[in-house]
Amino acid sequence: MGFVLPLLLAVLTVVNPAAAVASEKLYVYTENFPPYNMSTQGREYEHGRDSIDGICAEMVKALFAHTGFDYAMKLRNWDYGYNRAKNRANHGIFCTTYTDSRASEFKWVGPLTQNLWTIFAPAGSTFTMDTLEDARGKTIGGFRNDVMTEFLLERGYTVSALESDDLNPKRLELGQIDLWISDGLAGPYFAAQQNVEGLVPVYSFNDVDLYLAMSLETSDDVVNTLNRALNTIKTTGMYDAIGTKYGL
Numbered sequence: 001m002g003f004v005l006p007l008l009l010a011v012l013t014v015v016n017p018a019a020a021v022a023s024e025k026l027y028v029y030t031e032n033f034p035p036y037n038m039s040t041q042g043r044e045y046e047h048g049r050d051s052i053d054g055i056c057a058e059m060v061k062a063l064f065a066h067t068g069f070d071y072a073m074k075l076r077n078w079d080y081g082y083n084r085a086k087n088r089a090n091h092g093i094f095c096t097t098y099t100d101s102r103a104s105e106f107k108w109v110g111p112l113t114q115n116l117w118t119i120f121a122p123a124g125s126t127f128t129m130d131t132l133e134d135a136r137g138k139t140i141g142g143f144r145n146d147v148m149t150e151f152l153l154e155r156g157y158t159v160s161a162l163e164s165d166d167l168n169p170k171r172l173e174l175g176q177i178d179l180w181i182s183d184g185l186a187g188p189y190f191a192a193q194q195n196v197e198g199l200v201p202v203y204s205f206n207d208v209d210l211y212l213a214m215s216l217e218t219s220d221d222v223v224n225t226l227n228r229a230l231n232t233i234k235t236t237g238m239y240d241a242i243g244t245k246y247g248l
Contacts, residue, residue, distance in 0.1 A: 026071040026222065028060060028092040028212065029081025032166060034189035035246050036095055036113070036210070039075055042193075044166075049073035055246045056095035059112040059230075060212055062238055066229035069222065077164040082145045089217035095210035097147040107218055109226040110211030113243065117148050117206040118184035120191075122172050123198030127179075132205060138178035141168035148181045151206075169196040185247075 030037040030052065032044060037054040039046045046052050049061060052075050064071050074081070078093075085093035086105060095112055096102075119135060121127045129135060139158050142149030143165045152159050160177050162168065169191040172180045182190065184204055191199050214223055233239045 024070075024090055026064075026069050026090045026092070026218075027084075027088075028071060028073050028094060029085055030054075030057060030060075030073070030075055030094050031078040031081060031164060032075060033078075033095075033183075033186050034193070036115070036183070036186060037075065038189075046075035051075075055113050055242060055248070056210060056212075058242045058245075059233075059239070060094055062233045062242065063109070063212070063226050063229040066232050067225050069225070078146060079144045079163055085213060085215055088215055090215070090222070092212050092214040092218070094212040096213050097208050098211050098213075099147055101150075102147075102213070105216070106213035107216060107220070107223040108211045108213055109223060109230065111209035112212060112230070113210050113248065114207055115186070115210055116184040116204050117151075117208070118182060118187055118201050119203045120169075120172065120180045120182060120187055121178075121200040121202045122175070123196075123200065125200050125202070127200075127202060129203035132203065135179055135203070141165075141171055141177040141180040143168070147208075152181065166190055166193065169199065170194045172196070172199065 032038055035054050036056045037052065040051050040053045049072070052073055057073070060073070081093050085091045098108055098110070119129065119140070136157060139160050140152060142152065142159045142161045144161045144163060146165070149159050149161050165182060168177065168180045168182070171177045173196045180187070184201060187199065187201070191197065212226065
């Protein structure tokens, strides 16, 4: 009997790895990107999930509420969170865009919501765009490891990228950049935080899905459990309720 019991426990661990991982802590990172993710206190960084709000933040909290996983949620600049999520087991980043180039770098939970890429010009601008090519030769504000910035750089556009996106509205207002690429919903929020008004959305394109991306070292069972939780909140109506709260 002294031999059988340890053997039985070992078998149970093999056939149910999610139960073992559920006892571990998961870490998810996001950025200040209202209304998708933001500090409830108006701060640049947050250490606890109770001080983080927004469409994606509420979606992720709802997912974890339907699992047995202990987790921490932190708000940092995007580059910091992205690299930790990419290189550490049981770490993730949200909300991020699924692309072909990123597909093999993470394990994906979602989609959680959508965004519409939008190019903004300064207040009072008469500049117009019919296609993205009309922005060629202009300096466009972006931020590092952001999918919109990467998209433009890969196609040879001139992008001035910062560590985070929050200063770009003021840079646009001051003429330090010609245009700014952001999300159609988030852009006005960022501008308002910097007391910048009247920015002109001149071109929108690429309506994309946003996900929670977990590191490759994270167990498949954890990712599958989170995706099942997403299906649950859709079935119960919670998913739609969160989107409606933010005008989606």
